[in-house]
Amino acid sequence: MASRHGFSLQCSLPTGKVLSAGEVDAWELKAARRGLKNLKTLLEGQAMLDLLTKQIEESDAYFKAIIAKSKGQFNESRIDFKAKGITSSQFLEWFKVIGGRQTTEGRRQFFLDTMAPAHPEHYALGPYPMGIIETIGLHVCRLRVDNAVEVPDFVKAYGDASYGKKLPVTGFLDDGTLFFYGFQELRDTDDGCDFRFRIIFPAAAPQDLFDEHTEHLAIEFRSWIATAFESYQK
Template sequence: MLDLLAKKIEQADVYYKKLISNPKRQYEESRIDLMVRGVTSAQLFLWFGQRMKDLTTPERKQGLFLNPIVPAHLEHYALPPYSAGIVKTIGARIAGVRIQADVEIPEFVLEYGDPTYKQLPAVENLGDGSVLFYILQELKDSEDGCLFKLRLLSPAAVPQTLFDEHAEHSAVESRSFITAAFESDEKSSDGMREG
């Protein structure tokens, strides 16, 4: 699949690099707010943590890709050669992106956040390390589950359609992951009741 998409990824990289080359580095925010019922923030963290804890072998990476990443969105195509990332559609272009949660996030990104939420910042890079988007996920418990905010900070030069399509893509995959976490918790609870 990577061989089939290589030319499209190269073309997308050229396009995205033009957008992010603005020396002013001004960013705009896209935000998705979800109210999650039946799953706490701790359960979501546990679910994500269990899937991300050991991606050192190709078999484990492939397992994560096939379930839950492929079912989360129709526009997830392949795993890139680096450890954490995805080949997906962003604004009508097929991009290979690296997602890094273990890097220093600029203060201006964190300033968008709500201090009453637990913050999970990350960076979405192109294959060469160029920052395409900053990601700021936020979670806090509510009376019957949790509240989830997903902020995407994009360079101001990004066309509105790309901005909107990426936000929509993120909303779809976030809902899919939350649903999978809920169903996983339901199965665990059923197993504990039976045992």
């Protein structure tokens, strides 16, 4: 599979087929996802919240210090996608599920079917109409999300006029402290859709928070775009 400093390792099947590192990595990823799904199913709801309470409290203090130090200045974490085979209208119609479901069982299935598979560090839904407990940078954070709040002009200024559809959103810590803005954009192409997903964090946050969340956006929205496409193939 690999060779480094004189070490090499080769894996093969009884048929003699030699497996690449990528093939075994894919098996490992499949098993990791299966294991996470099992744990998240067993811990879904209050059990997960109880488990993470101390980390969430520590993160709230950490993020509040960053917010204060930033003095109202922000920077973006962003990822772009080009998708074929799905339009912006199709994705947005499917994306309505992100608003959650109102019954206890509906919210449970929404989390397990849609949110949990989208990213390994989606731990639980928050106790709000829209919200989630997830890792921001390197810290577990309980977020309340609101897409009805009017975002400031400086947030809108991140937008690109060539993207016709825009999805602003505002994120708060559990006590209502404003934490971030989101400003997502979509535009149809001849064979699909371009997506631009960004979160605008307080500027004093360390670079690893911006880098880690760019990775986070890439993972979760790749999952959601692919899932949306698959829903239209059924």
